[in-house]
Amino acid sequence: MMRFLLLFSRQGKLRLQKWFLPMTEREKKKIIRDMTTMVLARKPRTCNFLHWRDLKIVYKRYASLYFCCGLEDQDNELLALEVLHRYVELLDKYFGSVCELDIIFNFEKAYFILDEFLMGGEIQETSKQSIAKSIEASDMLQETMEEYMSKPAF
């Protein structure tokens, strides 16, 4: 299973963190620090895999964002790369040419999409259509925009 998924920028700013096993805040901070320093220090065109403690780290850079996940020993690294890619595709489909700003301003959406795709560190649904459909369905449940706009900002 995947233990965690992190999205961080080239400057090391964390954009999204998902932990699939309970962990103390201290541990999380340690992992975030180790991952950002390790991955950001990698030279271009090196391989996408690393060993860290007892985990396999798989990372990939998309534009200004690094997607980085920690896998257990028996997990398949290549497929994890495609998990990352599929997640990017899903974000892209939802936001339309997704960029880092989309994820910053709509972080809750990024989490919701991830939840449709992964659960407990395992793939829940791989079909892009199914995921898109269920996100669409939950968006339909939202109040209309006008309804929101009439509410005060603060």
Add this chain to the structure above:
Amino acid sequence: MPAVSKGDGMRGLAVFISDIRNCKSKEAEIKRINKELANIRSKFKGDKALDGYSKKKYVCKLLFIFLLGHDIDFGHMEAVNLLSSNKYTEKQIGYLFISVLVNSNSDLIRLINNAIKNDLSSRNPTYMNLALHCIANVGSREMAEAFASEVPRILVAGDTMDSVKQSAALCLLRLNRTCPDLVPMGEWTSRVVHLLNDQHLGVVTAATSLISTLAQKNPDDFKTSVSLAVARLSRIVTSASTDLQDYTYYFVAAPWLSVKLLRLLQCYPPPEDGAIRGRLTECLETILNKAQEPPKSKKVQHSNAKNAVLFEAISLIIHHDSEPTLLVRACNQLGQFLQHRETNLRYLALESMCTLASSEFSHEAVKTHIETVINSLKTERDVSVRQRAVDLLYAMCDRSNAKQIVTEMLSYLETADYSIREEIVLKVAILAEKYAVDYTWYVDTILNLIRIAGDYVSEEVWYRVIQIVINRDDVQGYAAKTVFEALQAPACHENLVKVGGYILGEFGNLIAGDPRSSPLVQFHLLHSKFHLCSVPTRALLLSAYVKFINLFPEVKGTIQEVLRSDSQLRNADVELQQRAVEYLRLSCIATTDILATVLEEMPPFPERESSILAKLKKKKGSGTVSDIEDSRKERNVNANANVNGSSDHTITNTSAKPPPSFACDLLATAPPPTNRPRPIPSSSMLHTPLTPLSPKAYTPQPVTPTVPFYQVTSSPSSDLLGLGNSSAVNSASPPTSSHAASLLVDVFSESLPVAALGSASAHVIEENFSRFVCKNNGVLFESQLLQIGLKSEFRQNLGRMYIFYGNKTSTQFLNFSSSVVCPEPLSSQLNIHMKAADPVLDGGAQLQQILNIECISDFVEAPVLNIQFRYGGSTQNISVRLPVTLNKFFQPTEMTSQDFFQRWKQLSAPQQEVQKIFKAKHSMDTEITKAKIIGFGTALLDGVDPNPSNFVGAGVIHTKTIQVGCLLRLEPNTQAQMYRLTLRTSRESVTQRLSNLLSDQF
């Protein structure tokens, strides 16, 4: 519609996020956040009830602040309120907040659980999914307790929507991982297995993950999944790339499901059913064939997905390890990848080949790629790929290619990344030892290691080389010569000085004939390094010097001069000062005979598993690499395995089981080395052991109370020389000051009568000793640090004692060693064999040691258990009297009244009887008394004594040489609170001893 919902719903949130992004400094950001937190707090506390929208917005802001890395200590309650909102987006944000932020705050969990329960029973799939996600995200024990039975029900219910089934399967998997005890297998298991047949591939994918995990723990319960998985896999593999619609990923059919099915199959051995097996083999062949087909797309996603399946198939082939053709094909495929232009594939091929190298069928095939692997070690730009290459070289190494591989690793070490140097050093050291055909190569290799990467050579490595040199006399001369040459270098690593000091101190005489390495030259060479070294190394060098005094009397003056200098005698370091003082004194006072004995060459070390290997395993976690190494069968059966008998190091020490040794090696009384018999070195006349001194005259009496003893110690082990502690000291010399002191005192007081030294045993703890006379199990000793428990059993003249050492602290005990000492004359009356104990006793852990005891003849004294370990930087010594008492070798004898009195009369000589009258120390309870007599070992004879309140017992003491019958009578006088105990045996010493033992008990 995404355009509508892109979060522009919460304008306030977007404004806040932009504000944060516009902050020019960290301080400004914190200021802005604090302002916002104050605002939210006041809103939450305000009188006006907040509407759902505002609550959602503020909770979302808190979430954002938390994700920025700030602590959030409020708002949980509002989030929980959102859970029960009937507006989807509010509920969703509530759940998100809980998933990200909730810790096991149990009050809150109860409220959350309520909300989850409602949503699970709502029959609205969207709500159910939210609830299941929340359970999986938090996954705490309380949640598992609340939902462990509900989730499986949802999973297998006939009317559950597919998407909910997927969530339920993974939610259950998550609960099983955290609290397997709460998720019992039930009637649902078989229905879960049948989800593998489900129409919906998403459901099958999720279910396969669940089944794989459950099957690892309970393979039998999920056996039926094998055939279903093979069938499903076969359908996917043979489908056209468009058959599976959206489950086809870049022209690869359901890669995720395929990989999961292949992973599931790795929980089981190859299917026994021939048809299923055939079908699976076909699948695997198809996957291997597809790898050769031209790619259907140039996209990296296509090749990744395809190769992901291929690598997983290869893992399964390796796991089955039964189809030679498949294994060889797998190996060839990986061989192609070794030279692929994709770095990722090269990396994975190296990694996969490591496991392939452990298979008997493919080991040779893997070896054919050695040049490629060596080449990647040299040319690969990515350090993580190079590291995999090192791993693979290590895994593929055997006797035929060891020299090449070790050479390549050594040359790589010169430029290796710092982070992996230590690991490479360990690997080289292990390979060099394991596949050494001649030990000169081994010595060269290790010295090279120290030269190239001295800082990364751990103690284990250099201890090991010394251990091997000491144990193998054919390499000692070469080692001395080589270290001597290596030390010529103007700058050499301290580890080399240590090895050099030790080896020259032991074997410098072997090269002293050459004027270029005369004793004086050797000494000056070593001493030229002295001032650049750390304290432990200096201490070792001082020991080497004193050994020189013994080896080369002609340099005695020079060395004494050095020892006498202020920088030694008044050294600020107490250890160095003490050594200098003692060595100087020793060299002045002791005769050459005593010197020769004290400073005798080290005895061989007992053979044991290389501690380097243990270290590598530890370093790698339960590292795959070394396991492979262990599991690999030696293939080159006839391939020069025996070219050189010396390659098998156990040979020298087949005689290692020590018989009682009375040839007192004075050094053996220093704790770490043990008293071992030594083979006479045949190679060197100089080293013919000096005539042992008469034990009577010179037996040293250090802290251990006695000598001559025969002691089978557990040596301090895996640290090879017993030098594991920080102030690592040469064990050729007295290692710790206290011992050093007592040793030397003994040398000086050689004329002291032996009897006077008996007081040394005063420290032996025996407070619990008498408790064990009538019973065999219990706690023998307990202190703040250590608890010693005993369990023992005796039969006739044999006994076995299990000693349990419990570390009561949370810190490791290092250099843990124990020995049993039998003072004269006990050593000839009892035979005790002890298996070596592990040298490391982890905090809170327990260690068991087994003692085999043989009673040769009757005895009075009891053996002493000496324990030594390092705790918190100081050495702890504990001596406890072991309750091995004569009565343990009793066999009860039943007899009639007539027999008893007949024998009683036969034993009427005055020296055969001992009578004692004593006051009762405990209450005079009949049942307890009976139990004690039985526990003492005799039979309790009923109706023998005319007075029913008296106790009568009979038994036979079994020893190897004699058997002694014993009759006893115990007469209580309850009024006076007195006992009279009468014992009769055929042997005066036995009667006396038994009487003393038993009278103490009442």
